[in-house]
Amino acid sequence: MNNFYWYLPSEVFFGSEAINNLKTKASAFGKKALLVTGKRFARESGLKDRVESLLTEAKIDVVTFSEAREDPDTETVAEGAKSCRQERCDFIIGAGGGSALDTAKGIAILTTNPGGAGDYFGTDKVFCAPLPIIAIPTTAGSGSEVTRYAVIIDPKAKTKKTISSGGIIPRLALIQPSLTLSLSNFLTASTGLDALSHAVEGALTKKITPLTLAIAKEAVQIITKTLPIAVDTPDNLECREKMSLAAMMAGMVINQTGTIIGHGMGYPLTINYRVQHGTAGSLVLPAIFGFLLKKGYREQIREVTGWDEPVSTWRDFCRRVGLPISLKEVGVKENELPQLAKEALSACQRSMENLGIILTEPDFHEIYRVSF
Numbered sequence: 050m051n052n053f054y055w056y057l058p059s060e061v062f063f064g065s066e067a068i069n070n071l072k073t074k075a076s077a078f079g080k081k082a083l084l085v086t087g088k089r090f091a092r093e094s095g096l097k098d099r100v101e102s103l104l105t106e107a108k109i110d111v112v113t114f115s116e117a118r119e120d121p122d123t124e125t126v127a128e129g130a131k132s133c134r135q136e137r138c139d140f141i142i143g144a145g146g147g148s149a150l151d152t153a154k155g156i157a158i159l160t161t162n163p164g165g166a167g168d169y170f171g172t173d174k175v176f177c178a179p180l181p182i183i184a185i186p187t188t189a190g191s192g193s194e195v196t197r198y199a200v201i202i203d204p205k206a207k208t209k210k211t212i213s214s215g216g217i218i219p220r221l222a223l224i225q226p227s228l229t230l231s232l233s234n235f236l237t238a239s240t241g242l243d244a245l246s247h248a249v250e251g252a253l254t255k256k257i258t259p260l261t262l263a264i265a266k267e268a269v270q271i272i273t274k275t276l277p278i279a280v281d282t283p284d285n286l287e288c289r290e291k292m293s294l295a296a297m298m299a300g301m302v303i304n305q306t307g308t309i310i311g312h313g314m315g316y317p318l319t320i321n322y323r324v325q326h327g328t329a330g331s332l333v334l335p336a337i338f339g340f341l342l343k344k345g346y347r348e349q350i351r352e353v354t355g356w357d358e359p360v361s362t363w364r365d366f367c368r369r370v371g372l373p374i375s376l377k378e379v380g381v382k383e384n385e386l387p388q389l390a391k392e393a394l395s396a397c398q399r400s401m402e403n404l405g406i407i408l409t410e411p412d413f414h415e416i417y418r419v420s421f
Contacts, residue, residue, distance in 0.1 A: 053258040056215060057304060059184075059195045059222045063294065067225040068096075068185055071103040071142075074221055078181045079139020081110040085129060085153040087117045087145045090187060094231060096144055100185070112136045117145060117152040120209070120319055120326070122202035123166040126152060130159030133180070140181040143219070146240070147191025147200075147326070150184050154199035154217040157182050166201050170210040172399070175217070184219035187228040189292035190240025190327055192247055192300015194222040202320065208396055209316040218304070226293040227286060234280050236325070238370035241276040241292055243327030245269065246334060247299035250308040252353035253346065254403040257306055265302045265353050271295040273366065280370045309404040311337055313397035314416065317389050324379050328372055332379065335360045336419035344406060376421045383421055390414035 062070045075082065084100055091097040097113065104111045114129045133141070133156055141160075143153025155166050157179035162169070169175050184194035193199075199212045232240070248268040251261060272295045279288040314337070315329030324332070338350060338359040356362040364374045373379055381389070390413035401407050 051258070053260070055260065055305060057195060057218070057301060058215075059219050061195070061222045061224065061297070063224045063297070065225065065227060067223040068099065069103065070221075070223055071100065071183070072107050075104060075109055075183065076107050078183070078220070079109075081112070081136065081138045083129070083133045083136065083138040083141050083156065084111050084113045085117055085141060085143045085145075085149055085156060086113065086115045087149050088115055091115070091144050094228070096185075096187070096228065100142065100144060112138060114156070117149040119148050120202055121148050121152040121155065122204055124204065126155035126159060126166045126201060129156040133160045138180070140183065142183045142185065144185040144187065146186070146188040147193045147243075150186065150191065150193035150219075151199040151201060153182055153184070154179070154193075155201055155212065157217055158199075158212065158214070166212065167203055167210075169212045169214070170203070172213040173215075175212070175214040179214070179216045182217060182219040183221040183223065185223045185225070185228070186293070186296075188232060188236065188240040189226070189229050189289065189296040190243040192244060192296050192303065194219055194224060195297055195300045196304045198303075207320060208392060209320065211399070222297070224293055224297060226290040229289050229293060230284060230286065232283075234283060234371060237283065238276065238280050238372050239325045239327035240296070241272060241279070241327070241370070242331040242367065242372060244292070244296040244299045245272045245276075246311055246327070246330045247303045247308065248272070248295075249334070249353055250311050251299070251302035251306040253309050253341070253349055254306040255405045256403065261302045261305050262353065264298050268295045268298040268302065269354055277369050307403040308400055309337070310393075310397045310400045310408065313400045314393045314413065316396045317392040318376070318379065318381070321389075322380050328379070331363070331367055331372060332374070332376060333416060333420045335363045335374070336416045338363065339419060340412070340416055376417065381421065386414055386417045386421060389417050393417070
């Protein structure tokens, strides 16, 4: 067995009253918090009021930054950091989906470090400790509540880029599955496929270990059994609990391993066609499986998924939960595939290293063509 290193500093509370732990735990991080949310959900669902009430009971001042948007960009992060510095906040609370949590992570970095988010794209480029982060996820997908990643849009490069730093792993993760009950069927399915992608892609990297493989396999089993039921019966709390657990587990996997090219190939689909993040990655994974089968990855794919025919099984599963299975369905035109391939080549540099295979632009074009 190969030696390996495991790092996951998050303290996790999971369950029906998880966010109540703010009352006893938040004071360890300071006397004033910046609450980062999206524009609507936290306010309309009552989550914002609940968090503020718990902090007030703990005698902690709170300022809210409610400008987190789906697929956050460098400008939004800079705006939040400016507010955080002006208000002299001691720590950050991210409450929302993966985008809100990523925004919180970016703000935590820029509050204590000079420059903009673009200065920290890449791995371990953050040199001053970011502010501590508490994460309250409201979707079961990104696993950002336990990861070292913040995915931010670089408007100049017109692509998503990743900041990877141990300093932005949330210190405290409060996972309350009931917060996901109001998700639409589409977002339930798409975020669930994001978690499934994390588990599978993480298991196909060079960094896989016996521990991460075991967690990935269990996450795959939970998601494939549970997600269709969660989509069919949106008020099924037991399914929501299982999906929240699996998303966190898949996050634990990629926190150690990273992902392969599925995520990077999905970025141009999100930027250019506004395809939701989880759906974007799932659209290209069957063709990626086909590519990897030719490279001798059949046993690795079977080990984590249990599938003999991963290409058709993935597509059938997407159809089962109501997601598209072709690029054509989301508005991509065939003559646009070469440009997507060019953008993917740029977006997948780090993930190709994780995979251990260097693809060319024609390789990416072929994967997109099959996905089309």
